[in-house]
Each structure stands twice: as C-alpha cells, then as structure tokens.
Amino acid sequence: MPRKPNPELIDDDAPEATDEWFKEARAAKDVLPGLVGIDAAQELLKPKRGRPRSTNPKEHVNIRLDADVLRAFKTTGRGWQTRLNDALRDWLSTHA
Secondary structure, X not given: OOOOOOHHHOOOOOOOOOHHHHHHOOOHHHHHHHHXXXXXXXXXXXXXXXXXXXXXXXXXXOOOOOHHHHHHHHOOOXXXXXXXXXXXXXXXXXXX
C-alpha cells in the first residue's frame, strides 16, 4: 500500500522524488559538462578517496629506541611522534 504524504511536511522547494522524476533523471556525467564545462565536469567526476596526496610524504620506518626515550616522548601525549620527528630535525640542524 503506497504511503500517504503528510501535508505538513510537503515542501515546494524540495518535493518528494517520484517514479516519474526518476524516469526523467539523467546521470551527472551527462548533465555536468553542459552546466560547468567539460574540464570542470571531469574534475568533479573524478573519484576522490582518502586523504589528499602530500607533496612531501612521510616514510614508514621501524626504529628501536631506548625505553626511557620512548616513554619520555609518549608521556607528552598525542603528537609525540611529530615531536620526536621535530627533535631529530633540530639535531640535524645543529650537526651538519
């Protein structure tokens, strides 16, 4: 049995999608080039997954550190790996 629309919830600016509306609907790949241009449409339709690629990506390494050094950085809370990286960078700047 079809659902009856609640007259208080009917919105003229955003009407309920009906079967007729879906029959007339067209895919974004067919409509966007005419609206925003071919280049912009191709950019909009590209799949974008995950974090944007960094221009200077970090490398994954395994490193063995003394327990007291590791504990000292970890007790500083979140971001301890970044602080460890900064400490190493600082050491490099003073030991050319």
